[in-house]
Amino acid sequence: MSTTVENKPVVFTPERLTKAQEIIANYPEGRQKSALLPLLHLLQEQEGWTSPEGMDYVARLLGIQPIEVYEVATFYTMYHIDPVGKHVIEYCRTGPCCLMGGEEVYAHLKQRLGIDTGQTTVDGQFTLKEVECLAACGMGPVFQIREKYYMNLTNERVDEIIDELSK
Amino acid sequence: MATKILTEHINVPGIETFDVYRKQGGYTAVEKALKTMTPEAIVEEVKKAGVRGRGGAGFPMGMKWSFLAKPEGVPRYLVCNADESEPGTFKDHYLMKHIPHLLIEGMIVSSFALGANKSFIYVRGELMYVIRILEKAIAEAKAKGFLGKNILGTGYDLELVVQPGGGAYICGEETALLESLEGKRGNPRNKPPFPAVKGLYQCPTVVNNVESIATAAWIVNNGGDAYAAIGIGRSTGTKLISASGHINKPGVYEIELGVPVEDFIYADEWCGGIRPGHKFKALVAGGSSVPILPANLALTLANGDKRLMTYESLSDGGFATGTMLGSGGFIVFDETSCIVRNTWNFSRFYHHESCGQCSPCREGTGWMEKVLHRIEYGHGHQQDIDLLVDVAKKIEGNTICPLGDAAAWPVASAIRHFRDEFQWHIDNPSEATQPGAVYRGDMALV
Numbered sequence: 001m002s003t004t005v006e007n008k009p010v011v012f013t014p015e016r017l018t019k020a021q022e023i024i025a026n027y028p029e030g031r032q033k034s035a036l037l038p039l040l041h042l043l044q045e046q047e048g049w050t051s052p053e054g055m056d057y058v059a060r061l062l063g064i065q066p067i068e069v070y071e072v073a074t075f076y077t078m079y080h081i082d083p084v085g086k087h088v089i090e091y092c093r094t095g096p097c098c099l100m101g102g103e104e105v106y107a108h109l110k111q112r113l114g115i116d117t118g119q120t121t122v123d124g125q126f127t128l129k130e131v132e133c134l135a136a137c138g139m140g141p142v143f144q145i146r147e148k149y150y151m152n153l154t155n156e157r158v159d160e161i162i163d164e165l166s167k
Numbered sequence: 168m169a170t171k172i173l174t175e176h177i178n179v180p181g182i183e184t185f186d187v188y189r190k191q192g193g194y195t196a197v198e199k200a201l202k203t204m205t206p207e208a209i210v211e212e213v214k215k216a217g218v219r220g221r222g223g224a225g226f227p228m229g230m231k232w233s234f235l236a237k238p239e240g241v242p243r244y245l246v247c248n249a250d251e252s253e254p255g256t257f258k259d260h261y262l263m264k265h266i267p268h269l270l271i272e273g274m275i276v277s278s279f280a281l282g283a284n285k286s287f288i289y290v291r292g293e294l295m296y297v298i299r300i301l302e303k304a305i306a307e308a309k310a311k312g313f314l315g316k317n318i319l320g321t322g323y324d325l326e327l328v329v330q331p332g333g334g335a336y337i338c339g340e341e342t343a344l345l346e347s348l349e350g351k352r353g354n355p356r357n358k359p360p361f362p363a364v365k366g367l368y369q370c371p372t373v374v375n376n377v378e379s380i381a382t383a384a385w386i387v388n389n390g391g392d393a394y395a396a397i398g399i400g401r402s403t404g405t406k407l408i409s410a411s412g413h414i415n416k417p418g419v420y421e422i423e424l425g426v427p428v429e430d431f432i433y434a435d436e437w438c439g440g441i442r443p444g445h446k447f448k449a450l451v452a453g454g455s456s457v458p459i460l461p462a463n464l465a466l467t468l469a470n471g472d473k474r475l476m477t478y479e480s481l482s483d484g485g486f487a488t489g490t491m492l493g494s495g496g497f498i499v500f501d502e503t504s505c506i507v508r509n510t511w512n513f514s515r516f517y518h519h520e521s522c523g524q525c526s527p528c529r530e531g532t533g534w535m536e537k538v539l540h541r542i543e544y545g546h547g548h549q550q551d552i553d554l555l556v557d558v559a560k561k562i563e564g565n566t567i568c569p570l571g572d573a574a575a576w577p578v579a580s581a582i583r584h585f586r587d588e589f590q591w592h593i594d595n596p597s598e599a600t601q602p603g604a605v606y607r608g609d610m611a612l613v
Contacts, residue, residue, distance in 0.1 A: 010576065012502075019586035026326075026328045027328075028242070028285075028368065033349060034330075034349055034350045035350065036331045036347060037292070037330070037331060037347065037350065038330065038331055039296070039331065040333065041292065041331055041333075043599060054422045062350075063246045064498070068350075070351055071352060072350065072351065073333075073335070073404070074352065075333070075335065075352040075522075076292070076333025076334045076335050076353075077333070077334035078292045078293065078332075078333050078334035079334075083336040090293075090586060093291070093512075094455075094512065094516055095254050095255070095455060095498065095509055095512045095513055095515075095516070096254055096255050096411040096498055097415060097502060098413075098508075098509075098512055099411070099412050099498070099500065099509075100411075127312070131251070131293075131334070132254075132336065132516050132519055132520060133252055133253070133254040133255075133455075133516065134293055135251050135252060135256065135257040135259075135291065135294070135410035136257055136260065137254065137255050137256070137257050137291070137409065137417075137496070138409060138410060138417035138418050138419070139417070142412065144293060145517055146295075147295040147296045147299075149296070150297070158407075159295060163305035
């Protein structure tokens with residue numbers, strides 16, 4: 001949970017706070033902890049990552065102990081518990097994508113970005129992560145950036161996407 | 168023309184909107200169920216239909232519903248399992264993305280049948296864009312009076328909540344999903360008590376897959392007998408198959424259960440055959456967890472009959488010569504595929520996704536991955552193959568949830584049918600580690 005960025009208090013924007021309250025109201029009285037995963041997504045959407053200060057804030061919102069948030073955030077793969085770049089590329093490394101050339105395309109992507117899995121480019125633009133099956137096996141190879149799926153990837157297509165996002 | 172229960176209207180432009188879906192006959196099941204049927208009558212129709220759980224386990228849905236405890240003054244819940252994460256499986260993704268109202272209609276009818284007033288759709292967090300589609304569709308249905316308080320003036324109330332997961336395959340296991348829905352780590356619970364007695368918030372709960380729930384509207388409209396008339400034997404109705412790998416037409420197909428495996432692979436209507444210039448080597452029929460089969464066993468039973476796309480035919484011969492329909496994740500391998508590499512890949516997946524609660528799974532999946540890795544990369548020992556068989560056997564059946572079995576079966580079956588490939592890797596490490604190297608000994612290609 002160490003961080004290299006300056007620690008600063010985190011609060012939701014007024015719109016996100018309203019959204020958070022709507023989410024919390026979805027669950028029966030006394031069961032507000034159910035809102036934890038959606039709230040962590042909301043936090044990450046705002047901050048870019050799941051920062052320790054953000055997790056403490058979410059704990060306060062839900063009236064639970066910070067450790068209850070940490071243990072959840074570290075269990076699931078979608079929460080970035082370390083700072084990440086502007087674009088996080090989550091690349092599927094699982095069987096069906098590999099059958100369609102996923103490993104070769106991934107090697108090209110790493111070369112193109114000049115980084116390895118888990119690293120961020122020096123300009124802070126791209127972070128590369130490997131993920132397990134993205135449920136798009138018929139359209140592999142595939143990666144995801146935020147909410148968007150990029151499917152049927154080839155080396156050329158990867159270059160186009162990186163060019164586009166680098167602008 | 169084969170019957171389409173789920174995908175008949177999926178290509179109609181605008182079908183993701185309430186109005187177009189309604190024009191195609193959507194939400195008539197809600198009207199019929201809430202205005203003319205009792206909850207017990209709906210459960211009865213679902214039982215008659217014989218629809219089996221489409222998430223992979225294949226347990227009869229109607230029977231699961233009838234186990235639901237009904238203590239006075241305690242809420243009941245319906246939870247839709249949309250955490251589809253099994254490699255090779257992407258049908259629920261397809262269904263929710265293209266025709267979200269079909270699932271919502273199924274949720275309303277099913278919730279009414281079970282007496283639930285608050286129901287959840289737990290969607291894997293990676294599909295955030297699908298979650299937005301579902302939320303929009305729910306808002307539309309609510310605005311039209313099909314959700315919320317006093318639906319269609321019948322006095323029935325239902326709130327539908329879409330819950331995003333956080334990225335964990337284990338949350339597809341129903342009790343892990345409930346833990347996750349309660350805001351905790353996705354550690355599966357010991358059973359009993361089953362969710363039907365103590366599920367979400369310790370209340371009676373039914374957890375069903377997206378595809379299972381989506382059939383409910385058709386069953387209400389057409390009756391359980393009409394559903395049971397489709398398919399063969401105990402494999403009633405239609406099934407969505409997600410086809411991937413070395414075929415000409417990867418995609419999601421709705422088939423009537425009972426189609427020969429051979430037809431499904433080669434007919435233009437479905438996979439359109441193996442990609443040009445290549446031959447069929449192996450098949451994973453129901454998602455990465457089910458046993459892999461070599462081509463000849465995938466197409467025919469031990470007695471020479473054609474193998475069919477049904478729960479029974481695919482499992483014919485047990486694990487010695489059969490496999491499972493599972494979730495319908497159909498992965499086809501041609502002769503360029505290295506079974507050792509693929510098995511290592513699947514093994515890495517299960518090691519990564521083990522929740523770590525049970526030692527046999529936590530430690531065993533890591534062992535299997537390590538041993539497979541060293542075989543694949545030319546450092547295998549002569550005793551490694553037997554070691555893998557032994558580890559797989561020690562995981563199977565010794566864990567709280569079925570993830571242990573799911574991790575063991577791909578390894579055990581790959582060795583059962585492709586032992587010579589593993590041996591070749593160990594005997595010829597320098598050759599096996601060449602880029603694209605595949606053992607081409609006496610493998611039976613079709």
